[in-house]
Amino acid sequence: MGKRGAKDHSGVIVAIVVIVLIVIMGYTAGQREELTVVEKWLGNIISPVQQVVNTGVTTIGDGFLSVFNVNKIKRENTALKKEVEELQKEVIEYRLNRDELDELRALRFALNYVDDEMEYKSITASVIGKAPGNWFNVFTINVGESQGITNNSFVVASNGLVGRVYEIGGNWAKVVSIIDNNSSVSFQILRDAESQGILSGSISNELTGYMFDPLAEVVVGDKLITSGLGIFPKGVPIGEVVDVSKSSDQLLKTITVEPSVNFKSMGKVFVMTPSVIYE
Amino acid sequence: MKSFIIGIIIVINLILQSTLFQYFKIFDVLPSTGLILVISFAIYSGKNKGAVIGFFVGILQDIIFGRIIGLNALVFMLTGYIVGLINRKLFKDNLLIPFALTALATIFYEGVNMLFIYLLGYRIELFNILKKMLIVEVLYNSIFSVFIYIYVTKLFETKLMKRRY
Incomplete structure (x- = not known):
């Protein structure tokens, strides 16, 4: 009898925990302003270990891969x-342009224009781990609150x-990459600011x-940059269009994009934090 | 002592999964070693401990990497509990047991995951899920589970020896 009673209890406890977890899930499903103490504390302990392991693993892994890819590296080198060489030629051209821009900026200041550009503070961070599991594309970096990054930072x-910073711990932060299921970015085509x-x-x-405009012209090979709507500032490169399709039942033109960042091998990233926060 | 060792293994697994195992991705699918560990431990420790182990593996993963806290904890706990429920009826030496259980558990895990992710308003692409999660991940997990199960078996045999003293 007693044994049977104990058996029933375990089922009840599991059921209660399931309900509690579902409530917690509902509560944490969106982005939160701040993590709880337990989460921060746990992350603070685990992230340094992760960093050490990750540094070791990537060093060894990259070493192995480079041994197998000597030929590829040679070709890449040439x-x-x-x-x-080509870029150096361009740099000279741009330097001339920049001088002109500086002059114009000085003029703008003289004419009392409102400065609408936001300033960003950048911090270099290492990727210390990627999410186990295949649903989300989230990774952790080794900077956090103590380095001054906020929920408005992007990477x-x-x-x-x-991607963008999702939740922040003491010396670590979760980053949701742009290829994550459910993250979205507004873009414009580099050669034509009107096509967004x-x-x-x-x-x-x-x-x-x-595309917002179904008649907008977009071809394979177009470079995409952020359009400045949303939390990402204008002009950050996203990737290249690899496929354009327009089905008759869809009014919109759908495109497939290859991101310019290789998400499989990311080591160092920059975290950009806006220094002025608009409420 | 036993729970201490299991705890250490869980933490080490989480760290390895986020770093080393990223190199073992096949078709962009990561083997869910956490799930396999929960099953292997639950086969040897029964439903109560299975549920507790599952809960901790899941909640750790959620806190460090998750977008939704509690999702993995829920599924892993249920998996541990159910596997623990039937553990007495299992013939533990047969390697087909972890293989079949892992395959079933992976389908269960992805099914529940999909349901909650759908309910929480995320986008679901059924075709990609079928292809990626159900075919590749089930096979990959099941094959991986055999190796992990062998090691867990060895571990539990040595530890049972220790406990008698």
Whole structure:
């Protein structure tokens, strides 16, 4: 009898915990302003260990991969050298343009224009771990509240947009990447600021999106940048269009985009924090 | 002592999963070693401990990486509890047991996950889920589970020896 009573209890306890967890899920489903003490504390303990393990693992892993890819690296090297030469030519051109821009800015100041550009403070961070599980594309970085990042911060790599800071602990933060299922970015085509649209990630880690204007001209190979709507500032590169499709039953033009950041091998990222926060 | 070792294994697993195992992705799918560990431990420790282990594996994963706290904890706890319920009827030496259980548990895990994620207003693409989660992940997890099960079996045998003293 006693044994049977104990059995029934365990079922009841599990049921109660399930209900409590469902309530917690409902409560934490959106983005929260601040994490609870327990979560922060736990992350503060685990993230340094993760960082050490991750540094070791990536060093060894990259070493192994580079041994197998010597030929590829050689080819890449020659291609990059060529690119550097071309870029250097461009740099000279841009330097001239910049001088002109500086003059114009000075003029604008003299004419009492309102400065509408936000200033960003950037911090370099290391990626210390990626989410186990296949539903979300979330990773953790080794900077947090103590380094001064906020919920309004976003994350870029050297070649493009990575994602936004989701929740912050003491010396760590969760970042949701732009290819995550349910994250969306507003974009514009680099050559034509009028053609704008929205991109969102998916479970298969593909970036797909649509244009606001179904008649807008978009072709394979178009470069996309952020449009400045939403939390990302204008002009951060996102990626390149690899597929344009327009089905007859859909009014919108859908595009598939290859992000310029390689999300599989990310080591260092920059966290940009706006220094002025609009309430 | 036993719970201490299991706790250490759970934490080490979480750290490895977020770092080292990212290199073992096949078709962009990560083996869910947490789920496999929960099943293997639950087979040996019964429903109560199975549920507790599942809860802690899940809640750790949720806190460090999750977008929704409690989702993994819920599914892992239920998995641990159910596997623990039937553990007495299982012939533990057969390696087909972890294989089949992991396959079933993965389907259960993804099913419940999908339901809650859908209810919480996230986008669901059924075709991609079927392809990625159900076919690749079920196979990958099941194959992985055999190896982990062998090690867990060894671990529990040595520890039972310790407990007698």
